[in-house]
Amino acid sequence: MWHMYLPIAGNSVNVLLIFAMGGFVGLLSGIFGVGGGFLMTPLLIMVGIPPTVAAASDSNQIVGASTSGTLAHYRLGNVDFKMGILLLIGGVAGGTLGVQVIKVLRHMGNADFLIQITYVLMLGFVGTYMFLESLQGLRKTREVQAAPKKESVYARIVNSLPWQIHFEKSGVTLSILMPLILGIFVGILAAIMGVGGGFIMVPVMVYLLRMPMHVVVGTSLFQILFTCIDVTIMQAHSNHTVDFLLALILLIGSTLGAQFGATISKRLKGDQLKIILASLVLIVMVKMLLGLLLKPHILLAVIGGH
Amino acid sequence: MSKKTLCVMVLVLVGMFRFPARASDTLPIELQVVPSEVRMGLSYNGVEVSISGEIPSGSEVLVRIMGKPEHQRLKKKGRALGLLWMNMGAVSIDNVPNVFLLYPSAALADFARSQPGQWRRLGLGFEALKNRVEILPSTEDKDTLFGEFVKLKEDAALYGTIQDAIHYKEKGGGEKSFTCVAPLPSNLPQDEFSIDVVAVKDGAIVARGTAPIRAVETGVTARLSSLAFNHGILYGVLAVLVAILAGLLTGVIFKGGKGAH
Numbered sequence: 404m405w406h407m408y409l410p411i412a413g414n415s416v417n418v419l420l421i422f423a424m425g426g427f428v429g430l431l432s433g434i435f436g437v438g439g440g441f442l443m444t445p446l447l448i449m450v451g452i453p454p455t456v457a458a459a460s461d462s463n464q465i466v467g468a469s470t471s472g473t474l475a476h477y478r479l480g481n482v483d484f485k486m487g488i489l490l491l492i493g494g495v496a497g498g499t500l501g502v503q504v505i506k507v508l509r510h511m512g513n514a515d516f517l518i519q520i521t522y523v524l525m526l527g528f529v530g531t532y533m534f535l536e537s538l539q540g541l542r543k544t545r546e547v548q549a550a551p552k553k554e555s556v557y558a559r560i561v562n563s564l565p566w567q568i569h570f571e572k573s574g575v576t577l578s579i580l581m582p583l584i585l586g587i588f589v590g591i592l593a594a595i596m597g598v599g600g601g602f603i604m605v606p607v608m609v610y611l612l613r614m615p616m617h618v619v620v621g622t623s624l625f626q627i628l629f630t631c632i633d634v635t636i637m638q639a640h641s642n643h644t645v646d647f648l649l650a651l652i653l654l655i656g657s658t659l660g661a662q663f664g665a666t667i668s669k670r671l672k673g674d675q676l677k678i679i680l681a682s683l684v685l686i687v688m689v690k691m692l693l694g695l696l697l698k699p700h701i702l703l704a705v706i707g708g709h
Numbered sequence: 710m711s712k713k714t715l716c717v718m719v720l721v722l723v724g725m726f727r728f729p730a731r732a733s734d735t736l737p738i739e740l741q742v743v744p745s746e747v748r749m750g751l752s753y754n755g756v757e758v759s760i761s762g763e764i765p766s767g768s769e770v771l772v773r774i775m776g777k778p779e780h781q782r783l784k785k786k787g788r789a790l791g792l793l794w795m796n797m798g799a800v801s802i803d804n805v806p807n808v809f810l811l812y813p814s815a816a817l818a819d820f821a822r823s824q825p826g827q828w829r830r831l832g833l834g835f836e837a838l839k840n841r842v843e844i845l846p847s848t849e850d851k852d853t854l855f856g857e858f859v860k861l862k863e864d865a866a867l868y869g870t871i872q873d874a875i876h877y878k879e880k881g882g883g884e885k886s887f888t889c890v891a892p893l894p895s896n897l898p899q900d901e902f903s904i905d906v907v908a909v910k911d912g913a914i915v916a917r918g919t920a921p922i923r924a925v926e927t928g929v930t931a932r933l934s935s936l937a938f939n940h941g942i943l944y945g946v947l948a949v950l951v952a953i954l955a956g957l958l959t960g961v962i963f964k965g966g967k968g969a970h
Binding site: 406407408409410411413414415451463464466467468469470471472474475519520632635636637638639640641643645647648650651654655658659661662694695696697698699700701702703704705 | 749750751752753754755783784785786787792793794795796800853854857858860861864865895896898899926930931933934937938941942944945946947948949951952953955956957958959960963
């Protein structure tokens, strides 16, 4: 009764289940400023959506969720448009470069190995660092950083860069090169790993751009919105893998979820937000690691899958 | 020679090609298939197809629904550095149908289990399919890879053996009627399939019949598919615009509900 046939996915799905999945991931998106692709794509594959359609349709729904989330965060004063646009420019350039890198890796025949290892290492590093740092913050141990020398070197480099400007919303003064370079870096990684890059972008903004956590969430959503518009149109044009009906059900759930998420986000402290996101990232990392260590049930996979 | 006789002869010849074992002395089975076309609209969630006909008394029936032979390229999982399971190259499987569903009667399923040698000689099941497919590179272990391929397709519900789908009714005059209520999966590809029916008696095929069935998208699903595949950019832009509008609309509704922030 609650089933709907999806023509591009070529399968029928339970509408309520897809709606609930959209709501859950949208909630996380609104709270943490991540697109949620790293969670949604595996969930969709589990309910019988082909991997390539799952990833592309998820990008489509993230457009809706991040529009809703950006709007909610904009009203709360949490979007730094200047920083977001610079990161976006870098991200697009990095994404284009990353696509070329992946082409070379595929030609060399070891792309899958590198992608999966990069994924696990990035998730592990980001999750652990964020977890420990926010745990420290929650304990209110206002110790000096463990590696002050490195920190000061980093600060010296950042301060010595040309074209310094003040980002009012974020309350930081930085060279415009910083968001551009970091945007390129995240764009390359996102293209290699086939994800939106929110879970890398958020720590980059927090730790390397020194932005306050609440502004990070809103700005990240703003940037993800444009990245996903680009991905959706490219996927629809080149691979015909965007299932609009699937995306529509997901986004009804996720836009509602994102609104609740933004409200919850405002009520949580920055360190609380960081530690929950870090835990989520670590859970996904452990799941991926187990997937690599345990013998799969089937030793063949459809091309385009994970 | 009448047109009808010619048609029957062609059908029998097609059947002989499909079921090579003991092709002589078989009777034709006339099949009724309802629905004769699977229409995949928005509410499609798999369908039960009723296949019926008459077979000689004392024989047991097998219904097989099979897609056209095609080429499949798949990723092969292997161990990297002796530790990590990941995609390690690709394999090609040629001459495999996209759908291969068997609906044997309970007695015939027992026969296949208890007399595997005789069952294999009939050339009806997965073993016969394995002999037809070609796996490349040829250095690969065919038995293992074909087994994994079947598991992959079974997971997607496109291959499999479905029990308890056949029901009989004695008719007298040396014949009995059968009905197979064949469930087809919700992820059935849009394609034409062949329904092949054989009657087996004393370990030999005594009658056979074949009929086509087509799965087609209709209504909104067909229009969306056409837009997605023929006007990709327009489809992508529309998908993005609707998503943005939905996001903005939710934002406006929430603002209205809560008052000013």
